[in-house]
Amino acid sequence: MLKTLRRRLNVIGEGTAPAAPEASDQGPETPALAEAMGRAQLTRRTFLERSAVTAGVTAAATASGCGGPAWEEYFQQHYKRLSDEDKQVIFARLEANVKARHGVDVTINDPQPIEGVEFGYALNVSTCTGCRQCEYACAEENNTSRDPEMHYIRVLELDRTFNVMDAVHDYDGQVPRDGKFYMPVQCHHCENAPCVTACPVNATWREDDGIVVVDYDWCIGCRYCETACPYDARRFNFSEPNISPADINPNQGYLSNRLRKAGVVEKCHFCLHRVREGLNPACLEACPVGARKFGNLLDPDSELRRILENGRIYIFKEEQGTLPRFFYYFD
Amino acid sequence: MRSRVIHRFIVLSVLLPTSALLVLGGCKHEQNPLRPELREVQSPNPGRTIEIVSRSAEIPDYPCVEQCHVDREADATPRRLTELHTDIELDHAEVMSFCDTCHYLENIDEFQLIDGTRVPFDESHRVCGQCHGEKTRDWSLGIHGIYTGSWQTTAHRRSCTACHDPHAPLEGIHLQALPVPADARGDEG
Numbered sequence: 001m002l003k004t005l006r007r008r009l010n011v012i013g014e015g016t017a018p019a020a021p022e023a024s025d026q027g028p029e030t031p032a033l034a035e036a037m038g039r040a041q042l043t044r045r046t047f048l049e050r051s052a053v054t055a056g057v058t059a060a061a062t063a064s065g066c067g068g069p070a071w072e073e074y075f076q077q078h079y080k081r082l083s084d085e086d087k088q089v090i091f092a093r094l095e096a097n098v099k100a101r102h103g104v105d106v107t108i109n110d111p112q113p114i115e116g117v118e119f120g121y122a123l124n125v126s127t128c129t130g131c132r133q134c135e136y137a138c139a140e141e142n143n144t145s146r147d148p149e150m151h152y153i154r155v156l157e158l159d160r161t162f163n164v165m166d167a168v169h170d171y172d173g174q175v176p177r178d179g180k181f182y183m184p185v186q187c188h189h190c191e192n193a194p195c196v197t198a199c200p201v202n203a204t205w206r207e208d209d210g211i212v213v214v215d216y217d218w219c220i221g222c223r224y225c226e227t228a229c230p231y232d233a234r235r236f237n238f239s240e241p242n243i244s245p246a247d248i249n250p251n252q253g254y255l256s257n258r259l260r261k262a263g264v265v266e267k268c269h270f271c272l273h274r275v276r277e278g279l280n281p282a283c284l285e286a287c288p289v290g291a292r293k294f295g296n297l298l299d300p301d302s303e304l305r306r307i308l309e310n311g312r313i314y315i316f317k318e319e320q321g322t323l324p325r326f327f328y329y330f331d
Numbered sequence: 332m333r334s335r336v337i338h339r340f341i342v343l344s345v346l347l348p349t350s351a352l353l354v355l356g357g358c359k360h361e362q363n364p365l366r367p368e369l370r371e372v373q374s375p376n377p378g379r380t381i382e383i384v385s386r387s388a389e390i391p392d393y394p395c396v397e398q399c400h401v402d403r404e405a406d407a408t409p410r411r412l413t414e415l416h417t418d419i420e421l422d423h424a425e426v427m428s429f430c431d432t433c434h435y436l437e438n439i440d441e442f443q444l445i446d447g448t449r450v451p452f453d454e455s456h457r458v459c460g461q462c463h464g465e466k467t468r469d470w471s472l473g474i475h476g477i478y479t480g481s482w483q484t485t486a487h488r489r490s491c492t493a494c495h496d497p498h499a500p501l502e503g504i505h506l507q508a509l510p511v512p513a514d515a516r517g518d519e520g
Binding site for chain 2 (some may be wrong): 127133175275279287295306329
């Protein structure tokens with residue numbers, strides 16, 4: 001009995017020690033042992049290296065074959081590691097891709113944060129009529145998919161209790177309806193952004209002027225950020241975004257409204273390509289009742305500061321501790 | 332004696348790194364504050380100006396004198412208008428008698444204040460501000476009203492009458508809501 005057990009143990013011991021010194025010195029004796037040795041030597045590093053090469057070869061094959069992503073696209077660096085020359089090459093490639101695919105001449109810019117500027121947004125809940133003009137203006141400006149339809153802004157219809165759980169999303173007809181308030185919700189560009197913390201690959205981050213951006217070429221589409229966001233501000237491209245060439249806004253920013261692809265997350269970016277040039281976001285320009293105010297939080301003379309200092313401010317989900325840059329106010 | 336020295340050494344060796352950590356942590360907090368503090372800095376855009384969008388340019392019948400009132404004097408008698416301006420039905424404050432409360436009848440292209448001061452047609456906020464002081468203050472501070480253009484250089488501000496009908500302001504502003512977006516249809520949250 002004991003002998004049998006010992007023999008069994010020995011057998012197991014031999015089987016589970018493929019990298020025994022004698023064996024590796026003498027060389028593999030049987031194919032099974034060789035395979036076991038190979039498995040043992042295949043460390044995580046070598047595995048990753050090998051799979052990267054395989055992926056690269058596949059990528060090259062697809063690029064030459066059926067219009068898949070190009071080699072450079074696969075090996076493109078993170079936005080923050082790109083030099084100005086790299087950016088020029090990448091932007092030119094992206095522009096050429098759009099031209100080839102949609103036949104539209106677009107310009108991709110990369111305006112940088114302005115020194116001494118931190119953007120903030122205030123929205124007058126007393127004035128907002130819930131007409132959804134901002135929502136559609138945003139879609140037009142930011143080249144969001146028309147089919148399936150994607151909007152960055154969601155307007156909530158609330159009653160006097162202001163309970164978001166009872167909000168109506170699909171109201172229609174003449175607005176404002178009696179006794180109702182309207183609260184458009186979009187990315188709040190939080191100082192303490194849960195989405196940025198959740199991203200496992202740093203594909204989203206907060207810029208120096210407070211805008212939380214997404215590098216669509218770095219996003220792996222895990223949707224952790226979407227789950228982390230308490231404002232439901234992030235949108236995922238389940239399929240290839242569809243937009244007719246006539247609707248494409250040719251003035252594009254790399255971190256903002258350039259055309260996206262399937263499998264990446266996107267969201268409001270305060271119209272980064274507009275606001276860093278001194279313009280207002282498209283949603284503000286579209287608002288027919290002047291409920292939206294945009295400006296520099298660091299400028300003591302800005303209207304935004306006056307609103308924050310004198311107005312009655314409501315911070316949506318303040319208890320989440322996200323410290324948003326988007327404020328609601330009543331007048 | 333020796334144990335006391337060792338004890339001191341231990342205490343120091345614990346305290347020093349801790350305090351260093353605290354100091355470093357403090358510095359780090361100052362450099363990267365969690366809270367978006369409203370720091371007082373020099374405005375990066377001292378050239379910021381605010382322009383009022385001309386209201387008269389939006390009214391097809393303006394200038395009124397040139398088009399109609401050149402030989403037709405405005406009648407300030409309170410009555411229901413049946414011949415011209417039939418779309419105007421005065422439903423505002425009780426203190427408003429008729430046209431001449433706000434319009435300057437000698438030159439109908441201008442407004443007049445209660446004290447007789449003449450005001451250009453594009454500065455309706457001065458007329459409305461006589462009663463609606465608080466709203467006008469909010470408007471001048473940028474809290475109320477439409478501000479478009481640029482947040483940095485020139486902002487375009489709309490005057491009161493661009494949005495509010497001064498003849499019947501209580502009717503309010505009603506708009507047709509744009510279609511419900513696909514992902515908001517039904518009871519999906």
